Amino acid sequence: MKPQGRLMPKITPETSHFWQGCKEGKLRLQRCDACAHTYFPPRPFCPVCAHDRVSVVVASGRARLYSYAISHIPAPGLEPPFAVAVVTLDEGPRMMTNITGCPQEPGFLALDMPLRVTFLDLSDEVALPLFTPEGAA
Amino acid sequence: MTKALLAVVGAAETTQMGTIPNLSQIGLQADAALNACRDAGITPQQVDGLALAGGNPVDLAQYLGMAPAWVDGTPVGGCSFLMHVRHAAAAIRAGYCQTVLVVHGESGRSRIGKPPPPFTPDPTSLAGQFEAPFGGIVPPTMFTVPVLRYLHTHGLTPAALAEVVVAQRRWAALNPRAKFKEQLTVDQVLADRPIAWPFTLPMCCPQTDGGGALVLVSPERARDFPGRPVFVIGTGEATETGMISQMVDFTTSRAFRASGRAAFDQAGISHSDVDHLMIYDAFAHLPLYGLEDLGFCAPGEAAGYIAAGHTSPGGRLPVNTNGGGIAYMHSGMYGMYVMQECVRQMRGIAPAQVPGARVSVAHGVGGMFGAAATLVFTNEG
Ligand SMILES: [Zn+2]
Numbered sequence: 111m112k113p114q115g116r117l118m119p120k121i122t123p124e125t126s127h128f129w130q131g132c133k134e135g136k137l138r139l140q141r142c143d144a145c146a147h148t149y150f151p152p153r154p155f156c157p158v159c160a161h162d163r164v165s166v167v168v169a170s171g172r173a174r175l176y177s178y179a180i181s182h183i184p185a186p187g188l189e190p191p192f193a194v195a196v197v198t199l200d201e202g203p204r205m206m207t208n209i210t211g212c213p214q215e216p217g218f219l220a221l222d223m224p225l226r227v228t229f230l231d232l233s234d235e236v237a238l239p240l241f242t243p244e245g246a247a
Numbered sequence: 248m249t250k251a252l253l254a255v256v257g258a259a260e261t262t263q264m265g266t267i268p269n270l271s272q273i274g275l276q277a278d279a280a281l282n283a284c285r286d287a288g289i290t291p292q293q294v295d296g297l298a299l300a301g302g303n304p305v306d307l308a309q310y311l312g313m314a315p316a317w318v319d320g321t322p323v324g325g326c327s328f329l330m331h332v333r334h335a336a337a338a339i340r341a342g343y344c345q346t347v348l349v350v351h352g353e354s355g356r357s358r359i360g361k362p363p364p365p366f367t368p369d370p371t372s373l374a375g376q377f378e379a380p381f382g383g384i385v386p387p388t389m390f391t392v393p394v395l396r397y398l399h400t401h402g403l404t405p406a407a408l409a410e411v412v413v414a415q416r417r418w419a420a421l422n423p424r425a426k427f428k429e430q431l432t433v434d435q436v437l438a439d440r441p442i443a444w445p446f447t448l449p450m451c452c453p454q455t456d457g458g459g460a461l462v463l464v465s466p467e468r469a470r471d472f473p474g475r476p477v478f479v480i481g482t483g484e485a486t487e488t489g490m491i492s493q494m495v496d497f498t499t500s501r502a503f504r505a506s507g508r509a510a511f512d513q514a515g516i517s518h519s520d521v522d523h524l525m526i527y528d529a530f531a532h533l534p535l536y537g538l539e540d541l542g543f544c545a546p547g548e549a550a551g552y553i554a555a556g557h558t559s560p561g562g563r564l565p566v567n568t569n570g571g572g573i574a575y576m577h578s579g580m581y582g583m584y585v586m587q588e589c590v591r592q593m594r595g596i597a598p599a600q601v602p603g604a605r606v607s608v609a610h611g612v613g614g615m616f617g618a619a620a621t622l623v624f625t626n627e628g
Contacts, residue, residue: 117367117384119376151373151490177396177497180444185382186367191444194381194388196492206378206392206492216444221399238380 116187119236125152127166132237137169137227139201150203171227173197173241176204180214193219197241211242218243249515251478251628252336254469257287257462258477258590260583261352264424264576267456271360275352276307279458279583283348287462288473294462296344298335300327301353301580317344323486325527325580326611328461329620332586333482335463345464351583352458374490383491386529387451390615391443393497394532398445400498401547405445409436410554411531412449412573417559419570421599426453427574450531452577459583461590466628477593481514481623483507491615500612502619503540507610510621511542518543522604523592524564525585527611528571534558537610538566541621565601568592582611586622593626 121129128151131138141148142156143163155162178195181188191214198204210228212218224244229237259282261267261275270278276299284291291311297304298319308315319334321327328351335347354361367384368375374383383389398407413433419425431449439447462472469476485505488494495501511517518541526537538549543564552558558566569575569588576584589607591597607624 116382117375117379118370119380120370121376122371125376151377151493177393179388179391179395179446180441181382181388182441182443183385183387185384185388188382191441192382194383194392194443196392196497204492206381206383206490208381221395232380 116232116238118232121235124154128152129236131168132229132239133235135229137171137239138166139169139199139203140164141167148201148203150205170200172200173225173227175209175219175221175223175225177221178209178219180216195241197225205239207239207241209242210240211246249480249513251466251480252482253332253339253463253479254466254628255461255477255479255590255624256464256469256472256474257283257289258587259283259286259460260587261458264457265426265455266356267354268357268359270354272352272354273302273307273310273360275354275456275458276302276350277310277352279352279460280307280311280348280350283460283462286474289346289462291348294346294348296335296338296347298328298331298347298349300331301351307350315344317347323618324613325529326582326613326618326620327580328583329586329609329611329622330484332461332463332479332622333484333620336479336482339463339465347463348460349463350458350460351580353578353580354456355454355578356456378490378492386615387443387446389491390530391446391532392491393494393616395445396497397532397535403547403550405437406433407535407550408445408450408531409433410550411528411534412436414553414559415528415567415571415574418568418599419574421560422570422575423598425570425575426455427570446530450573452529452572452581455576455578457576457578459587461586469628475594475626476628477590478625478628479622480625481510481512481516483509483513483621484619485509486618487616489614489617494616499546500536500540500616500619502616503536503610503612506619506621507541510608510623514623516606516623520606521564521608523568523589523601523607524566525568525588525607525609526566527581527585528567528573529577529581529612531573533612534566534571541608541610560599568597568599568601582620585609585611589622589624593624
């Protein structure tokens with residue numbers, strides 16, 4: 111996968127802590143100070159109890175493969191075939207990502223396989239959180 | 248069954264279907280609206296309510312020469328038109344208007360009067376920040392992502408998706424207007440060109456041009472119109488998420504379940520009352536989720552039900568009898584055609600008519616499991 115050409119996120123005030131964390135090699139989530147719910151994507155209040163005091167927490171970076179489809183359609187910055195994947199973080203939230211460091215074939219992409227986060231630098235502001243099989247180089 | 252909420256007194260699709268190079272998007276909307284008005288024996292000038300998605304109802308009202316007292320432009324994707332019917336029932340009951348046109352027209356293939364692809368989400372939106380950079384951009388690489396978890400959970404293989412195609416091609420063969428009538432086997436479907444594994448080409452809808460419209464009035468006014476009325480007796484709507492990655496459970500749609508339950512409860516029907524079912528199928532997994540989330544099949548059992556022929560011609564529950572979005576047509580927002588087929592079945596004029604059908608259910612999806620709407624129709628009132 112070549113990093114050039116992917117559709118670039120445009121950072122908003124509510125998401126800047128997340129993207130800044132990715133640049134620092136940290137996967138940042140938010141946790142409600144009242145009910146302890148940990149959530150993603152970012153927002154300045156709890157989506158479970160509406161409490162407006164929430165804290166930024168750094169995730170372990172460990173996740174499991176929840177589901178995916180292997181696209182044979184080109185996308186900006188991505189050469190088919192590539193898996194559009196959704197992972198479940200150990201902390202609970204899910205996020206869309208790509209799986210790097212293994213062939214983009216069903217035999218190498220087993221559901222529930224353990225993964226860890228890795229960051230792909232795209233610009234001065236943006237590094238994308240990708241995931242790679244645990245134990246892969 | 249409960250008292251009717253609405254009567255459908257006009258229903259029509261665009262004069263042509265498929266590739267329509269001589270009409271723009273608003274032209275398709277007008278063609279559908281005028282055909283539905285002719286079917287009801289009225290003109291648009293006699294209509295005081297207008298609903299549209301895929302355009303601004305203000306523009307279409309002016310184009311048709313209407314001065315509506317009520318408009319609805321709810322845009323939640325392909326099931327918007329089913330929601331419009333639900334909203335129209337409330338508006339007519341409240342006295343905001345008396346006669347509503349619900350209109351769809353989309354130049355999905357020729358793209359005349361419609362922005363060209365590629366479609367990219369707003370890069371500041373949550374989908375633009377947290378899905379598009381990973382290639383989750385177009386429906387074939389977003390709508391398809393949950394299905395591996397569904398198959399894995401139930402011990403199924405991609406053959407489950409192929410069974411849906413095989414069954415619906417049987418219905419398409421009976422429909423002169425269907426785009427894909429060729430009969431296929433499960434093995435042929437699985438061996439076709441991969442689009443987004445496990446989905447192959449026949450499991451994905453085409454992109455076509457077309458449209459449709461409905462004329463709706465209160466049940467009390469149904470006999471003032473020339474045709475056989477069809478009644479709406481149950482309605483439901485629900486939302487879940489605009490981001491496929493944030494769907495709560497990839498094996499079931501929360502929106503499908505909530506919308507379906509609301510419609511069945513309002514209609515006062517049970518599953519055994521349903522003679523005919525339409526489930527919006529932009530991709531082949533939707534009838535599986537639909538059959539289960541609406542309660543016709545237990546979780547994981549829809550594929551076996553379809554493979555046994557129960558949804559095919561002659562089966563106990565005919566499903567997607569126009570061939571469905573994957574074989575009939577798919578302009579982009581397919582929900583209108585789901586309702587059109589329900590109305591044809593209730594009028595007894597469908598190309599693949601289900602003999603003696605009295606209750607028909609339409610179930611639509613909007614976005615990628617983002618929203619849902621469900622309607623229950625009957626020809627008894
Ligand atoms: Zn909370």
